Amino acid sequence: MARPGRTLDGLFYALLGVTAVAVIGELYFIFLVAPIEARMGIVQKIFYFHVPSWYAMYLGAGACFLGSLAYLVHATDARDAFARAGAEVAVVFGAIGLITGPLWGAKAWGSFWTWDPRLTTALLSFLIYVAYLVLRAFAGDGSVEKRFSAALGVLGAANLPIIHYSVQKWGGQHPMVITGSGGGLQHPDMKLALGGGFLCFTLIAALMLWARARVELAQSRLARAEADAIDLGLDTRTEG
Amino acid sequence: MRDVAPFPSAAPSSTPDDRSTSFQAVEGNAKEQYSGGALLVTAYAALWVVLFAWVAIVWRKQGALNMRLLDLERVIDKAAAKADEAGARAEVTVTKKK
Secondary structure (H helix, E strand, O other): OOOOOHHEEEEEHHHHHHHHHHHHHHHHHHHOOOOOOOEEEHHHHHHHHHHHHHHHHHHHHHHHHHHHHHHHHHHOHHHHHHHHHHHHHHHHHHHHHHHHHHHHHHHHHOOOOOOOHHHHHHHHHHHHHHHHHHHHOHHHHHHHHHHHHHHHHHHHHHHHHHHHHHHHHHHHHHHHOOOOOOOOOOOOOHHHHHHHHHHHHHHHHHHHHHHHHHHHHHHHHHHHHHHHHHHHOOOOOOOO | OOOOOOOOOOOOOOHHHHHHHOOOOOOOOOOOOHHHHHHHHHHHHHHHHHHHHHHHHHHHHHHHHHHHHHHHHHHHHHHHHHHHHHHHHHHHHHHHHH
C-alpha cells in the first residue's frame, strides 16, 4: 500500500502539472485570442490577471480566516499553519493587485493612484495581512502569540466585504465591470479570458497554500522535536 | 491577434455611477501619457517577479529548516554515540567481573 505522504506528493505534482498547462493556455488566450478593448487598447489585458489576483487574495484571506477561527476553537499546528499560509498568499496576491492596478490606472485615469474607496480599502486589507505576517515573524511562536495572530486573522477578514461593496456604496472611479447582470465584458472571448484567469489563479493559490502550509507544519514539528531534545538534556544549539 | 472587439455603443455618460460600470478612458486627455504596451509588459513582469520572490522566500525558509534539522541530527548522533560508549563500558565491566 502506498504511503499517505506519497499519495499527497502525487496529488501535489498532478496539481502543479494542471496549473502549468492552465497558465500556458491562459497566456495564449489572453494575448492571441482575446480581442483588444476598443477604447483603452492593449492595456485592458491587465484586467485578466488583475481581477483574478484580488480574487486569489480573497482566497488566501479566507483561508487565513478559517484557519484562525479553527485555531481559536481548538489549537493545533495544522490550523495555525493553514492560517499563516493563507495570510502569506493574501499578501502575495494583494501585492500583485496593488502593482498591476495602478499600471492600468495610469492609462485609464491618467494617474497611478487615487484615494478611491475601493483602492483605499484594498490597500488597508493588504496592510492588515502584512501586519499579521510581521507579527508572526517577530513576536515568537508561543501559544499566546499564535492566539493573538489568530484573532487578527479573524478580525482582518471583516474588511473583505467592505472592499467588495465599496464601489456600490461609495462610488468612485474604480470600474465595476463584473456584475450579476452580465457585466461590461461585451465579447465572449473576453469573458473566457477572465474565466481562465480565475481558474489559473485559483490553482496557483491552492498550490501556494499547500506548499506553504506544509513548510509551516514541518517547522512546528521540528520545533517540538527540538524542545523534546532539550528536555532530554541534549543541547541543540548550533556550534560555531 | 484578432480584430478589435465591438464595444457597447453607448455614449460616455457623465454621472459618476454610470462611469464606474464600464471601461472608459479619461476624457480630454487626448495625448497618450503612457504606452499601453509598456504598462502591460511591466504588469506581467511584476506578476512573475512577485511570484518568484515568494518561491525564493519559501526556499530560504526551507534552507533554514534544513539547518535546524541537521543540528538536531548531529546532537542525536552525539547522544547515541555517548550511549553506545557507556553501554560498551558497562559490558566490559560486567565481563571483567565474571
